[in-house]
Amino acid sequence: MNGKSLLIIDDEKKLCDLLARILELEGYTVYKAYTGKEGLALLQQHNIAVVLCDVKLPDYSGIDLVALIKQQKPQVEIINLTAYGTIADSVKAMKNGAYDYITKGDDNDKIIPLVAKAFEAADKNATSKTSQLPLPKGFDAIIGQSTPLLEAITMAKKVAPTEATVLLLGETGTGKEVFATAIHQASKYATSTLMAINCSAIGADLLESELFGYKKGAFTGALQDKKGLLEQADGGTLFLDEIGDMPLHMQAKILRVLEDGTFIKLGDLQTKKVNVRLIAATHKNLLEEVEKGNFREDLYYRLSVFTLHLPKLNDRNKDILLLAEYFIKRFSATAIKMSEDFQQALLKHNWKGNIRELKNTIERTLILNDSTILESNLLPATFNSSPANTNANLDMASIEVEHIKKVLQYTSGNKTETARLLGIGLATLYRKMEQYGIPKY
Numbered sequence: 001m002n003g004k005s006l007l008i009i010d011d012e013k014k015l016c017d018l019l020a021r022i023l024e025l026e027g028y029t030v031y032k033a034y035t036g037k038e039g040l041a042l043l044q045q046h047n048i049a050v051v052l053c054d055v056k057l058p059d060y061s062g063i064d065l066v067a068l069i070k071q072q073k074p075q076v077e078i079i080n081l082t083a084y085g086t087i088a089d090s091v092k093a094m095k096n097g098a099y100d101y102i103t104k105g106d107d108n109d110k111i112i113p114l115v116a117k118a119f120e121a122a123d124k125n126a127t128s129k130t131s132q133l134p135l136p137k138g139f140d141a142i143i144g145q146s147t148p149l150l151e152a153i154t155m156a157k158k159v160a161p162t163e164a165t166v167l168l169l170g171e172t173g174t175g176k177e178v179f180a181t182a183i184h185q186a187s188k189y190a191t192s193t194l195m196a197i198n199c200s201a202i203g204a205d206l207l208e209s210e211l212f213g214y215k216k217g218a219f220t221g222a223l224q225d226k227k228g229l230l231e232q233a234d235g236g237t238l239f240l241d242e243i244g245d246m247p248l249h250m251q252a253k254i255l256r257v258l259e260d261g262t263f264i265k266l267g268d269l270q271t272k273k274v275n276v277r278l279i280a281a282t283h284k285n286l287l288e289e290v291e292k293g294n295f296r297e298d299l300y301y302r303l304s305v306f307t308l309h310l311p312k313l314n315d316r317n318k319d320i321l322l323l324a325e326y327f328i329k330r331f332s333a334t335a336i337k338m339s340e341d342f343q344q345a346l347l348k349h350n351w352k353g354n355i356r357e358l359k360n361t362i363e364r365t366l367i368l369n370d371s372t373i374l375e376s377n378l379l380p381a382t383f384n385s386s387p388a389n390t391n392a393n394l395d396m397a398s399i400e401v402e403h404i405k406k407v408l409q410y411t412s413g414n415k416t417e418t419a420r421l422l423g424i425g426l427a428t429l430y431r432k433m434e435q436y437g438i439p440k441y
Protein backbone atom coordinates (compact mmCIF):
# COMPACT_ATOMS: atom_id res chain seq x y z
CA MET A 1 0.00 0.00 0.00
CA ASN A 2 1.30 3.48 -0.80
CA GLY A 3 -1.34 5.10 1.38
CA LYS A 4 -2.86 7.06 -1.52
CA SER A 5 -6.60 6.96 -2.05
CA LEU A 6 -8.50 7.31 -5.26
CA LEU A 7 -12.11 7.03 -6.28
CA ILE A 8 -13.58 5.48 -9.41
CA ILE A 9 -17.06 6.63 -10.45
CA ASP A 10 -18.50 4.52 -13.26
CA ASP A 11 -21.89 2.91 -13.72
CA GLU A 12 -20.34 0.13 -15.83
CA LYS A 13 -19.80 -2.11 -12.85
CA LYS A 14 -17.46 -4.56 -14.60
CA LEU A 15 -15.14 -1.83 -15.82
CA CYS A 16 -15.21 -0.11 -12.46
CA ASP A 17 -14.23 -3.36 -10.70
CA LEU A 18 -11.52 -4.15 -13.23
CA LEU A 19 -9.95 -0.70 -12.93
CA ALA A 20 -10.15 -0.94 -9.17
CA ARG A 21 -8.24 -4.24 -9.23
CA ILE A 22 -5.53 -2.86 -11.52
CA LEU A 23 -5.02 0.17 -9.31
CA GLU A 24 -5.19 -1.77 -6.05
CA LEU A 25 -2.32 -3.90 -7.38
CA GLU A 26 -0.36 -0.64 -7.73
CA GLY A 27 -0.84 -0.07 -4.01
CA TYR A 28 -3.65 2.49 -4.11
CA THR A 29 -6.63 2.40 -1.80
CA VAL A 30 -9.56 2.39 -4.19
CA TYR A 31 -13.13 3.49 -3.49
CA LYS A 32 -15.84 2.64 -6.00
CA ALA A 33 -19.08 4.41 -6.81
CA TYR A 34 -21.61 3.56 -9.49
CA THR A 35 -23.39 6.94 -9.45
CA GLY A 36 -22.29 10.55 -9.11
CA LYS A 37 -24.18 10.93 -5.83
CA GLU A 38 -22.41 7.94 -4.27
CA GLY A 39 -19.11 9.33 -5.51
CA LEU A 40 -19.72 12.76 -3.97
CA ALA A 41 -20.66 11.16 -0.66
CA LEU A 42 -17.44 9.07 -0.64
CA LEU A 43 -15.42 12.20 -1.40
CA GLN A 44 -16.81 13.86 1.71
CA GLN A 45 -16.07 10.82 3.88
CA HIS A 46 -12.52 9.95 2.80
CA ASN A 47 -9.27 11.69 2.07
CA ILE A 48 -9.31 11.11 -1.68
CA ALA A 49 -6.79 12.89 -3.92
CA VAL A 50 -7.64 11.58 -7.40
CA VAL A 51 -10.94 10.68 -9.05
CA LEU A 52 -11.45 8.61 -12.19
CA CYS A 53 -14.87 9.52 -13.45
CA ASP A 54 -17.04 8.39 -16.35
CA VAL A 55 -18.35 11.26 -18.50
CA LYS A 56 -21.83 9.80 -18.71
CA LEU A 57 -23.36 8.72 -15.42
CA PRO A 58 -27.00 7.85 -14.75
CA ASP A 59 -27.53 10.81 -12.43
CA TYR A 60 -24.88 13.35 -13.44
CA SER A 61 -23.12 14.61 -16.49
CA GLY A 62 -19.39 14.09 -15.92
CA ILE A 63 -18.86 17.70 -17.03
CA ASP A 64 -21.03 19.05 -14.23
CA LEU A 65 -19.49 16.65 -11.78
CA VAL A 66 -15.97 17.91 -12.51
CA ALA A 67 -17.06 21.50 -11.82
CA LEU A 68 -18.77 20.42 -8.63
CA ILE A 69 -15.85 18.38 -7.29
CA LYS A 70 -13.42 21.19 -8.14
CA GLN A 71 -15.66 23.68 -6.38
CA GLN A 72 -15.93 21.56 -3.25
CA LYS A 73 -12.37 20.17 -3.24
CA PRO A 74 -10.10 22.22 -5.51
CA GLN A 75 -7.02 20.17 -4.63
CA VAL A 76 -8.53 16.93 -6.01
CA GLU A 77 -7.51 15.96 -9.57
CA ILE A 78 -10.04 14.29 -11.87
CA ILE A 79 -9.37 12.06 -14.86
CA ASN A 80 -12.37 11.54 -17.11
CA LEU A 81 -13.11 8.15 -18.61
CA THR A 82 -14.63 8.54 -22.04
CA ALA A 83 -16.05 6.22 -24.63
CA TYR A 84 -15.51 6.90 -28.32
CA GLY A 85 -17.78 9.70 -29.40
CA THR A 86 -17.74 11.49 -26.06
CA ILE A 87 -14.31 13.06 -26.43
CA ALA A 88 -15.86 16.47 -27.06
CA ASP A 89 -17.54 16.15 -23.65
CA SER A 90 -14.19 15.38 -22.08
CA VAL A 91 -12.64 18.48 -23.55
CA LYS A 92 -15.50 20.46 -21.98
CA ALA A 93 -14.89 18.66 -18.71
CA MET A 94 -11.26 19.70 -18.84
CA LYS A 95 -12.34 23.28 -19.25
CA ASN A 96 -14.16 22.77 -15.97
CA GLY A 97 -10.87 21.75 -14.40
CA ALA A 98 -10.40 18.02 -15.11
CA TYR A 99 -6.76 16.91 -15.10
CA ASP A 100 -6.97 14.80 -18.24
CA TYR A 101 -9.10 12.22 -20.00
CA ILE A 102 -8.55 8.70 -21.12
CA THR A 103 -10.46 6.61 -23.65
CA LYS A 104 -12.03 3.50 -22.21
CA GLY A 105 -10.53 0.22 -23.36
CA ASP A 106 -8.03 1.90 -25.62
CA ASP A 107 -5.81 3.51 -23.07
CA ASN A 108 -5.46 0.86 -20.37
CA ASP A 109 -1.68 0.99 -20.46
CA LYS A 110 -1.80 4.75 -19.99
CA ILE A 111 -3.90 4.68 -16.85
CA ILE A 112 -1.19 3.83 -14.33
CA PRO A 113 1.32 6.55 -15.33
CA LEU A 114 -1.49 9.07 -15.71
CA VAL A 115 -2.86 8.30 -12.26
CA ALA A 116 0.65 8.68 -10.82
CA LYS A 117 0.96 12.10 -12.50
CA ALA A 118 -2.45 13.15 -11.22
CA PHE A 119 -1.39 12.23 -7.67
CA GLU A 120 1.76 14.36 -8.08
CA ALA A 121 -0.40 17.28 -9.23
CA ALA A 122 -2.85 16.77 -6.36
CA ASP A 123 0.07 16.76 -3.87
CA LYS A 124 1.31 19.98 -5.41
CA ASN A 125 -2.16 21.52 -5.11
CA ALA A 126 -2.29 20.59 -1.45
CA THR A 127 1.15 22.04 -0.67
CA SER A 128 0.78 25.16 -2.82
CA LYS A 129 -2.02 26.16 -0.46
CA THR A 130 0.73 26.91 2.06
CA SER A 131 2.87 29.17 -0.12
CA GLN A 132 6.02 30.97 1.01
CA LEU A 133 4.13 34.05 2.15
CA PRO A 134 1.36 33.70 4.68
CA LEU A 135 -1.71 34.75 2.71
CA PRO A 136 -3.22 37.98 4.01
CA LYS A 137 -6.83 37.72 5.19
CA GLY A 138 -9.93 39.85 4.93
CA PHE A 139 -9.48 43.39 3.65
CA ASP A 140 -5.69 43.00 3.97
CA ALA A 141 -5.90 40.58 1.02
CA ILE A 142 -7.09 43.40 -1.22
CA ILE A 143 -3.97 44.98 -2.65
CA GLY A 144 -4.18 48.44 -4.18
CA GLN A 145 -4.01 52.16 -3.44
CA SER A 146 -5.82 53.73 -6.37
CA THR A 147 -8.75 56.02 -5.56
CA PRO A 148 -11.52 53.84 -7.13
CA LEU A 149 -10.29 50.78 -5.25
CA LEU A 150 -9.95 52.62 -1.94
CA GLU A 151 -13.49 53.93 -2.39
CA ALA A 152 -14.77 50.39 -2.97
CA ILE A 153 -12.93 49.17 0.14
CA THR A 154 -14.38 52.00 2.27
CA MET A 155 -17.91 51.12 1.12
CA ALA A 156 -17.34 47.40 1.67
CA LYS A 157 -16.05 48.02 5.21
CA LYS A 158 -19.18 50.03 5.96
CA VAL A 159 -21.59 47.36 4.75
CA ALA A 160 -19.67 44.35 6.13
CA PRO A 161 -20.93 44.52 9.76
CA THR A 162 -24.57 44.95 8.69
CA GLU A 163 -26.99 42.25 7.56
CA ALA A 164 -27.48 43.84 4.14
CA THR A 165 -27.29 41.86 0.94
CA VAL A 166 -24.44 43.03 -1.26
CA LEU A 167 -24.25 43.00 -5.04
CA LEU A 168 -20.72 43.08 -6.46
CA LEU A 169 -20.41 44.27 -10.04
CA GLY A 170 -17.30 44.19 -12.15
CA GLU A 171 -15.59 42.57 -15.08
CA THR A 172 -14.06 39.14 -14.79
CA GLY A 173 -10.97 39.03 -12.57
CA THR A 174 -11.59 42.35 -10.81
CA GLY A 175 -11.69 40.73 -7.37
CA LYS A 176 -15.39 40.13 -6.71
CA GLU A 177 -14.70 36.91 -4.83
CA VAL A 178 -11.88 38.56 -2.88
CA PHE A 179 -14.30 41.29 -1.79
CA ALA A 180 -17.03 38.77 -0.90
CA THR A 181 -14.55 36.90 1.31
CA ALA A 182 -13.35 40.10 3.00
CA ILE A 183 -16.94 41.23 3.70
CA HIS A 184 -17.77 37.84 5.20
CA GLN A 185 -14.64 37.81 7.35
CA ALA A 186 -15.39 41.29 8.71
CA SER A 187 -19.00 40.43 9.55
CA LYS A 188 -20.86 38.79 12.43
CA TYR A 189 -21.41 35.85 10.08
CA ALA A 190 -17.67 35.08 10.17
CA THR A 191 -18.13 32.67 13.07
CA SER A 192 -19.88 30.39 10.59
CA THR A 193 -18.87 29.42 7.05
CA LEU A 194 -18.80 31.18 3.72
CA MET A 195 -20.24 28.91 1.06
CA ALA A 196 -19.71 29.90 -2.56
CA ILE A 197 -21.19 28.67 -5.80
CA ASN A 198 -20.74 29.80 -9.37
CA CYS A 199 -24.19 29.81 -10.97
CA SER A 200 -22.79 29.66 -14.50
CA ALA A 201 -20.41 26.74 -13.97
CA ILE A 202 -22.92 23.95 -13.52
CA GLY A 203 -26.19 22.89 -15.12
CA ALA A 204 -29.56 24.14 -13.87
CA ASP A 205 -30.70 20.87 -12.20
CA LEU A 206 -27.47 20.41 -10.35
CA LEU A 207 -27.39 24.05 -9.30
CA GLU A 208 -30.85 23.69 -7.81
CA SER A 209 -30.07 20.54 -5.86
CA GLU A 210 -26.73 21.95 -4.69
CA LEU A 211 -28.30 25.19 -3.49
CA PHE A 212 -31.51 23.94 -1.92
CA GLY A 213 -30.71 20.29 -1.18
CA TYR A 214 -33.16 17.41 -1.58
CA LYS A 215 -35.10 14.73 0.23
CA LYS A 216 -34.38 11.05 -0.30
CA GLY A 217 -36.34 9.85 -3.35
CA ALA A 218 -36.85 13.36 -4.78
CA PHE A 219 -35.46 12.05 -8.08
CA THR A 220 -33.71 8.92 -9.36
CA GLY A 221 -30.39 8.75 -7.59
CA ALA A 222 -31.46 10.77 -4.54
CA LEU A 223 -30.50 7.93 -2.22
CA GLN A 224 -30.48 9.95 0.95
CA ASP A 225 -31.44 13.41 2.21
CA LYS A 226 -28.92 16.06 1.24
CA LYS A 227 -28.33 19.46 2.76
CA GLY A 228 -28.01 22.23 0.20
CA LEU A 229 -25.51 25.09 0.41
CA LEU A 230 -28.15 27.34 1.93
CA GLU A 231 -28.54 25.02 4.89
CA GLN A 232 -24.81 24.47 5.14
CA ALA A 233 -24.27 28.23 5.22
CA ASP A 234 -26.84 28.74 8.00
CA GLY A 235 -25.49 31.42 10.34
CA GLY A 236 -22.90 32.36 7.71
CA THR A 237 -22.67 33.79 4.20
CA LEU A 238 -23.69 32.42 0.82
CA PHE A 239 -21.79 33.87 -2.14
CA LEU A 240 -23.71 33.50 -5.40
CA ASP A 241 -21.20 34.19 -8.15
CA GLU A 242 -22.47 34.97 -11.66
CA ILE A 243 -26.03 35.36 -10.39
CA GLY A 244 -26.93 36.87 -13.78
CA ASP A 245 -26.79 33.32 -15.16
CA MET A 246 -29.20 31.83 -12.63
CA PRO A 247 -32.33 30.32 -14.26
CA LEU A 248 -35.54 32.31 -13.68
CA HIS A 249 -37.36 29.71 -11.56
CA MET A 250 -34.45 29.59 -9.14
CA GLN A 251 -34.37 33.39 -8.98
CA ALA A 252 -37.89 33.18 -7.52
CA LYS A 253 -36.65 30.81 -4.83
CA ILE A 254 -33.71 33.09 -3.99
CA LEU A 255 -36.08 36.05 -3.74
CA ARG A 256 -38.05 34.16 -1.13
CA VAL A 257 -34.88 33.43 0.84
CA LEU A 258 -34.10 37.14 0.76
CA GLU A 259 -37.59 38.05 1.89
CA ASP A 260 -38.14 35.73 4.82
CA GLY A 261 -35.20 33.29 4.90
CA THR A 262 -37.35 30.34 3.81
CA PHE A 263 -37.05 27.74 1.06
CA ILE A 264 -38.21 24.22 0.25
CA LYS A 265 -35.84 21.36 -0.47
CA LEU A 266 -36.44 19.38 -3.67
CA GLY A 267 -38.99 16.65 -2.97
CA ASP A 268 -39.95 18.14 0.39
CA LEU A 269 -43.29 19.51 1.53
CA GLN A 270 -42.02 21.44 4.48
CA THR A 271 -40.52 24.89 4.48
CA LYS A 272 -37.08 25.41 6.02
CA LYS A 273 -35.80 28.64 7.51
CA VAL A 274 -32.21 29.81 7.54
CA ASN A 275 -30.31 32.86 8.66
CA VAL A 276 -27.89 33.47 5.82
CA ARG A 277 -26.28 36.64 4.54
CA LEU A 278 -26.30 36.77 0.77
CA ILE A 279 -23.58 38.28 -1.38
CA ALA A 280 -24.09 38.09 -5.12
CA ALA A 281 -21.83 38.99 -8.02
CA THR A 282 -22.05 39.33 -11.74
CA HIS A 283 -20.10 40.69 -14.68
CA LYS A 284 -23.38 41.23 -16.55
CA ASN A 285 -25.46 44.39 -16.71
CA LEU A 286 -28.44 43.14 -14.68
CA LEU A 287 -30.74 45.96 -15.75
CA GLU A 288 -30.21 44.95 -19.36
CA GLU A 289 -30.92 41.35 -18.38
CA VAL A 290 -34.15 42.54 -16.71
CA GLU A 291 -35.15 44.29 -19.94
CA LYS A 292 -34.40 41.15 -21.96
CA GLY A 293 -36.58 39.13 -19.58
CA ASN A 294 -33.68 37.05 -18.30
CA PHE A 295 -33.62 38.45 -14.78
CA ARG A 296 -36.49 39.12 -12.39
CA GLU A 297 -37.01 42.80 -11.75
CA ASP A 298 -38.11 42.28 -8.13
CA LEU A 299 -34.95 40.29 -7.41
CA TYR A 300 -32.85 42.94 -9.10
CA TYR A 301 -34.23 45.67 -6.82
CA ARG A 302 -33.88 43.45 -3.78
CA LEU A 303 -30.25 42.70 -4.61
CA SER A 304 -29.17 46.13 -5.68
CA VAL A 305 -29.86 47.84 -2.36
CA PHE A 306 -26.13 47.90 -1.75
CA THR A 307 -24.12 47.71 -4.94
CA LEU A 308 -20.36 47.83 -5.16
CA HIS A 309 -18.65 48.50 -8.49
CA LEU A 310 -15.18 47.03 -8.71
CA PRO A 311 -12.93 49.00 -11.05
CA LYS A 312 -11.19 47.51 -14.08
CA LEU A 313 -7.43 47.16 -13.69
CA ASN A 314 -6.88 49.69 -16.50
CA ASP A 315 -8.92 52.22 -14.50
CA ARG A 316 -6.56 51.79 -11.58
CA ASN A 317 -3.19 52.03 -13.31
CA LYS A 318 -1.55 53.05 -10.06
CA ASP A 319 -2.14 49.52 -8.76
CA ILE A 320 -0.61 47.57 -11.66
CA LEU A 321 2.99 47.69 -10.43
CA LEU A 322 1.94 47.33 -6.82
CA LEU A 323 0.02 44.15 -7.64
CA ALA A 324 2.85 42.88 -9.86
CA GLU A 325 5.33 43.28 -6.97
CA TYR A 326 2.90 41.54 -4.62
CA PHE A 327 2.52 38.54 -6.98
CA ILE A 328 6.29 38.33 -7.54
CA LYS A 329 6.78 38.04 -3.78
CA ARG A 330 4.05 35.42 -3.57
CA PHE A 331 5.36 33.24 -6.37
CA SER A 332 9.07 33.55 -5.90
CA ALA A 333 11.24 32.69 -2.91
CA THR A 334 14.12 34.90 -4.15
CA ALA A 335 14.19 38.69 -4.48
CA ILE A 336 13.29 39.58 -8.06
CA LYS A 337 12.92 43.04 -9.56
CA MET A 338 11.20 44.32 -12.69
CA SER A 339 13.23 46.13 -15.38
CA GLU A 340 12.02 49.55 -16.55
CA ASP A 341 10.90 48.04 -19.90
CA PHE A 342 8.99 45.31 -18.13
CA GLN A 343 7.18 47.85 -15.97
CA GLN A 344 6.32 50.00 -19.00
CA ALA A 345 4.95 46.96 -20.86
CA LEU A 346 2.71 46.12 -17.88
CA LEU A 347 1.48 49.70 -17.67
CA LYS A 348 0.67 49.88 -21.40
CA HIS A 349 -1.13 46.55 -21.63
CA ASN A 350 -4.90 46.27 -22.07
CA TRP A 351 -5.81 44.00 -19.13
CA LYS A 352 -9.00 42.36 -20.36
CA GLY A 353 -8.72 39.62 -17.73
CA ASN A 354 -7.91 42.23 -15.06
CA ILE A 355 -6.10 41.08 -11.91
CA ARG A 356 -6.43 37.39 -12.76
CA GLU A 357 -4.61 38.06 -16.04
CA LEU A 358 -1.89 40.05 -14.26
CA LYS A 359 -1.45 37.30 -11.68
CA ASN A 360 -1.17 34.61 -14.40
CA THR A 361 1.22 36.78 -16.42
CA ILE A 362 3.56 37.22 -13.47
CA GLU A 363 3.41 33.51 -12.62
CA ARG A 364 4.20 32.61 -16.24
CA THR A 365 7.04 35.11 -16.45
CA LEU A 366 8.65 33.79 -13.28
CA ILE A 367 8.64 30.26 -14.73
CA LEU A 368 10.60 31.49 -17.74
CA ASN A 369 12.91 33.78 -15.85
CA ASP A 370 16.44 32.69 -14.97
CA SER A 371 17.77 35.96 -13.52
CA THR A 372 17.04 38.41 -10.72
CA ILE A 373 15.49 40.95 -13.10
CA LEU A 374 12.34 40.42 -15.13
CA GLU A 375 12.83 41.68 -18.69
CA SER A 376 10.04 42.55 -21.10
CA ASN A 377 11.04 39.83 -23.58
CA LEU A 378 9.66 37.29 -21.09
CA LEU A 379 6.17 38.67 -21.64
CA PRO A 380 3.82 37.15 -24.21
CA ALA A 381 4.05 38.58 -27.73
CA THR A 382 0.91 40.67 -27.26
CA PHE A 383 2.79 42.83 -24.73
CA ASN A 384 5.71 43.75 -26.96
CA SER A 385 5.13 45.97 -29.94
CA SER A 386 8.80 45.69 -31.00
CA PRO A 387 9.22 43.89 -34.34
CA ALA A 388 9.36 40.14 -33.91
CA ASN A 389 12.28 38.02 -34.99
CA THR A 390 11.61 37.68 -38.70
CA ASN A 391 14.43 35.25 -39.23
CA ALA A 392 12.65 31.96 -39.49
CA ASN A 393 9.50 30.19 -38.41
CA LEU A 394 11.58 27.31 -37.25
CA ASP A 395 13.11 29.40 -34.50
CA MET A 396 9.74 30.52 -33.27
CA ALA A 397 8.50 26.95 -33.32
CA SER A 398 11.41 25.68 -31.26
CA ILE A 399 10.94 28.47 -28.74
CA GLU A 400 7.28 27.55 -28.54
CA VAL A 401 8.07 23.86 -28.01
CA GLU A 402 10.53 24.66 -25.23
CA HIS A 403 8.07 27.01 -23.62
CA ILE A 404 5.19 24.53 -23.69
CA LYS A 405 7.44 21.81 -22.26
CA LYS A 406 8.67 24.09 -19.50
CA VAL A 407 5.16 25.02 -18.45
CA LEU A 408 3.98 21.38 -18.66
CA GLN A 409 6.84 20.43 -16.38
CA TYR A 410 5.93 23.19 -13.96
CA THR A 411 2.31 22.03 -13.77
CA SER A 412 3.31 18.35 -13.47
CA GLY A 413 1.57 17.69 -16.78
CA ASN A 414 -1.74 19.32 -15.91
CA LYS A 415 -3.04 20.41 -19.30
CA THR A 416 -5.81 22.68 -18.03
CA GLU A 417 -3.38 24.55 -15.80
CA THR A 418 -0.79 24.65 -18.60
CA ALA A 419 -3.29 26.11 -21.06
CA ARG A 420 -4.32 28.68 -18.44
CA LEU A 421 -0.73 29.76 -17.82
CA LEU A 422 0.03 29.86 -21.54
CA GLY A 423 -3.06 31.96 -22.10
CA ILE A 424 -4.41 29.63 -24.80
CA GLY A 425 -7.42 27.34 -25.03
CA LEU A 426 -7.17 23.70 -24.09
CA ALA A 427 -7.95 22.52 -27.60
CA THR A 428 -5.11 24.75 -28.92
CA LEU A 429 -2.71 23.25 -26.39
CA TYR A 430 -3.63 19.73 -27.50
CA ARG A 431 -3.25 20.70 -31.14
CA LYS A 432 0.18 22.20 -30.52
CA MET A 433 1.33 19.20 -28.47
CA GLU A 434 0.30 16.91 -31.30
CA GLN A 435 1.85 19.17 -33.94
CA TYR A 436 5.20 19.30 -32.12
CA GLY A 437 5.09 15.69 -30.93
CA ILE A 438 5.25 16.70 -27.28
CA PRO A 439 4.46 13.58 -25.22
CA LYS A 440 1.20 13.71 -23.26
CA TYR A 441 3.02 12.79 -20.03
Ligand SMILES: Nc1ncnc2c1ncn2[C@@H]1O[C@H](COP(=O)(O)OP(=O)(O)OP(=O)(O)O)[C@@H](O)[C@H]1O
Nearest residue numbers: 141142143144171172173174175176177178355356
Ligand atom coordinates in the same frame (compact mmCIF):
# COMPACT_ATOMS: atom_id res chain seq x y z
N1 LIG B 1 -7.09 43.60 -5.02
C1 LIG B 1 -6.55 42.38 -5.12
N2 LIG B 1 -5.41 42.10 -4.49
C2 LIG B 1 -4.82 40.90 -4.63
N3 LIG B 1 -5.28 39.91 -5.40
C3 LIG B 1 -6.42 40.13 -6.04
C4 LIG B 1 -7.12 41.36 -5.93
N4 LIG B 1 -8.22 41.29 -6.68
C5 LIG B 1 -8.22 40.09 -7.26
N5 LIG B 1 -7.13 39.37 -6.87
C6 LIG B 1 -6.78 38.03 -7.35
O1 LIG B 1 -7.16 37.97 -8.73
C7 LIG B 1 -7.80 36.74 -9.04
C8 LIG B 1 -9.21 37.01 -9.54
O2 LIG B 1 -9.99 37.53 -8.47
P1 LIG B 1 -11.50 37.10 -8.20
O3 LIG B 1 -11.67 35.62 -8.42
O4 LIG B 1 -11.91 37.63 -6.88
O5 LIG B 1 -12.20 37.88 -9.39
P2 LIG B 1 -13.72 37.84 -9.84
O6 LIG B 1 -14.09 39.24 -10.15
O7 LIG B 1 -14.53 37.10 -8.80
O8 LIG B 1 -13.60 37.01 -11.18
P3 LIG B 1 -14.78 36.19 -11.94
O9 LIG B 1 -15.84 37.19 -12.27
O10 LIG B 1 -14.08 35.70 -13.18
O11 LIG B 1 -15.22 35.10 -11.02
C9 LIG B 1 -7.78 35.91 -7.77
O12 LIG B 1 -6.66 35.05 -7.83
C10 LIG B 1 -7.59 36.94 -6.66
O13 LIG B 1 -6.89 36.38 -5.59
